[in-house]
Amino acid sequence: MNTQEQTQLNMLKKALMQSQYATVIAQCDDVLASLTSPEAMREARYCKAVAYRLSGQPDLALHDLQQLVTDFPDYGRAYQEQGYCYQRQGEDQNATYAFYQATRFNPALLAAWQQLEQAYQRDNQIRALQLAQQQISFLTSLPKPLLGATDLLHDGQLFKAEQVCRQYLQANKHDAEAMMLLAEIGMQLKVYSDAEFLLESCVTLYPDNDRAAAAYQALLSKLGKFPQAVKQARRRLQNQPHNMTIQAGLAHALVGVGALNEAIELYRTLLADQPARPALWVALGHALKAAGDTVGAIEAYQQAARQAPDFGDAYWSLANTKTYRFDDAMIESMVVAQHGSTVKLEDNIHLCFALGKALEDNKQADQAFSYYQRGNALKRKTLRFDISRTEAALEAQQQACQAPMFAQPGGCHAPDPIFIVGLPRAGSTLLEQILASHSMVDGTMELHDILGIANSLSHQGNAYPFNLARLSDAQCQALGQQYIEQTRAYRNGAPFFIDKMPNNFIHIGLIKRILPKARIIDARRDPVACCFSGYKQLFGEGQEFSYSLRDIGRYYIAYEKLMNHWHRVLPGQILTVQHEAVIDDLTGQVKRLLAFCELPFEQACVDFHVTRRVIKTPSSEQVRQPIYRSGMTQWQQFEAHLGPLFDVLGQRTNR
Missing domain, CATH: 1.25.40.10 (Tetratricopeptide repeat domain)
Known part of the structure; x- marks a missing residue:
């Protein structure tokens, strides 16, 4: 304004x-x-x-x-x-x-x-x-400035809220409520390093303030720092051993570190005491799904829907298995719930995406698209996203990261990390499953650590990414070692491990600056198939570009431009793997992947679908099956509705 x-x-x-x-x-x-x-x-x-x-x-x-x-x-x-x-x-x-x-x-x-x-x-x-x-x-207990700042925060006026809160903290140093509020504002602004510092400091200064401890634990989980979140939850339980909220938070963090058996047992214990908790049933379903127990996950999601017929997340979780098929009775239940006068906004959004998937499976493309469109429109209205800012950020990476920067020695020379980057729904989970089936490679998850390091550099003297070239060898070494140490908790002892955070494609310059021996694999997919698959997906958080056909098309173009830049300044250091090529020639592409990672061929990588491991992405059930081709052409039945996407991508096809 x-x-x-x-x-x-x-x-x-x-x-x-x-x-x-x-x-x-x-x-x-x-x-x-x-x-x-x-x-x-x-x-x-x-x-x-x-x-x-x-x-x-x-x-x-x-x-x-x-x-x-x-x-x-x-x-x-x-x-x-x-x-x-x-x-x-x-x-x-x-x-x-x-x-x-x-x-x-x-x-x-x-x-x-x-x-x-x-x-x-x-x-x-x-x-x-x-x-x-x-x-x-x-x-009423809050000082008026903090009450005003809280109001501004929830009203979406984040910068005004931050200004008021900082002014109050200047006059009232280390005020616990002000520190927690400023941390919450920082999270909304995605300044996660500042928020983490504030909450960690608040917990240290006020160890008996459980609200601060709860906020800190929640942020650690949000940032993917699950080992620290587990530790924080266990500490809180020492004082409140029967607190159900803390126990549920511990179970969520346990899923994050891969301790699925303990998490599932904890969820079941909580639900035995209070079965009328649909959100807990969904959380149990997620844990079972990550463990590969699809039948158990579906039963948990269905139980959530029975407990609360308008609980949208239950239906979306069923749809998000990608293999579940809704019967007519459940579709009717979703329609009734979605049109209910008291349906909550979040439930409405979940129901729209679930109905889109259900009707798409029934070959009712026009009706399915209307629900996808409605769900995306509702979700987008809750976001403050401007695609031009994202385009500018990706352009800044190209300006800041030129070839001479990578000629400098330095960084941590550990060869352990294999980064799989790209757009969501581009086939990265399949590539991860293939590589994680190798005896020398640990599969982990979408780790937040590179994003956290980038965020910390953004708030130093010279704005990131333009300060990358000015990092000393010692700084690069320290940051690379920090990454290796932070990610150690997710590994199981193999020489190599995978970091499958798709958005790391933005930070390849940072990765190669601090981890020069890291392998980087770019998961690529047909633009229309990739973009429309993202448009149909309701993400847990992030990926704000995906809720508009025009935005997701522009994002794809910006991603492609940046990847071309990385190939120019880092020749031979990034392997692009086309999803369609993997489907057409699995064995050949597996050999190509392993050769790039300097790993010996193992048949288990071709037989990836029999590998049992924790998978928490939407494609978890799909990669537990042999290669399938149906995803290559799913978008074609919606072609009449994809004009805005074709306009941005500059193509229209009659395939």
Whole structure:
């Protein structure tokens, strides 16, 4: 939002505070015509709705608010305003639900919590009342600057929230609440190294603050630092041995380090005590799926759906096995749940992607695409993603990482890592399974360690990646050794190991600077097949480019340009493996892969589908089967809907 837009909004807000409701309503459309940023348009439309309500026109306000939450489905303040409008119309049940929605998307809305408190008292909802009163007590205990910063955070105004929080910390050094809030802002801004430092410091300073410990444990898991997360969870359990939330967090971290038997046993113990926990059933399903027990995983996901028929993650998890087929009754259940008036946004998104997969399996391409499109549109509205920034970041890698930089000696010369990079859904899990079937190679997972090192370099004196060339030999050696040590916990003793984080293609310059002997394999797939497969996939986190056909097409082009650059400045050091070539000539491509990694041929790599190991990506079940060809042409039944993708890629095909 630029200064002019902020000035216009301030004028509207001033008129609103002065009860000039007719002025606000009259001027709002003119102001909206001149605004360009989504945030500014959202605020102006909100002001108009408030003016309608305060001028005694709640019906007009509700009309505008419905469109507002359609365009901004995670805007808590709009739901709060809906609640006030329904109250004015005497619709208490709708008002209560609107206030509940408001607190889900912005838990700092004290007024909405207070309205819920009254509603829960009236309806004698004891448990809900206790939760509301706990949140009210917490919010009212916060200093006003921190309450304001929390509100700004959940309202999506991250930089303003950061500014307020930092100002408060300057005057109140080491305040625990401020440190935790600033860490949460850092996570939203993806400044994970700062967030980790803040939470680690907070836990050290306040060892009895379990909220800080919980936030730190959650961040460690998010960053893929599962050994540290396990340690943190076990420490917390010493003080709270029966805390179900901590036990569930420990089980999640145990899955991360590959201790699947212990994790599964812990999940089953928790569910024996409290079976009506659909999220825990899904978590158990994920652990069983990672262990290769597809039947058990499906049973767990189905149990989650039985416990909560509108729990979208249960259905998406079934769809995400890639082998499960929905029957007509379950499809009907999903349709009913998806169109329910009280379905949560996150559940709605999951249901849309699951219905897309179910209808695609039934050869109903048009109906399937409509659900894929709806799911992607809903997901994209919750993100603040701009593809041009990503394109600029990839262009910066090309500018900063030129051939002379790699002529410098230095770095850690351990030959252990084999990086598999590329776009999601490009066949990287298949390549990992092939290599991990070799007796000298450990398969791990999508490790976050290179991304973490890149993030730490981004906040040093000279902006990353332009500071890569200025790293000393000693710094490169230390960073490379840091990577080797951090990843040791995921290995099982083989001389080599795989890091299959697809987004590492962005950081090949960093990898070769600190680990010059690392092997890098680029998993490549037909552009249309790859992009559409990504568009159909609801990712757990990240991959924000995948929720628009145009964005994913632009991302593919930027990826291809950057990979061409890496091949120019690092000739012969990256192996591109085309997914279609692996399907057409498995043995030949296996030999090519092994030769590049300087590994002797082993038949187990060709028979990869019989290898038993932990796999946590969406392709886990597909790579436990022999090579199949159906994925090469799946997109063709959707060709009529892929115009935006073809336009970006510059191709249209009638294959």
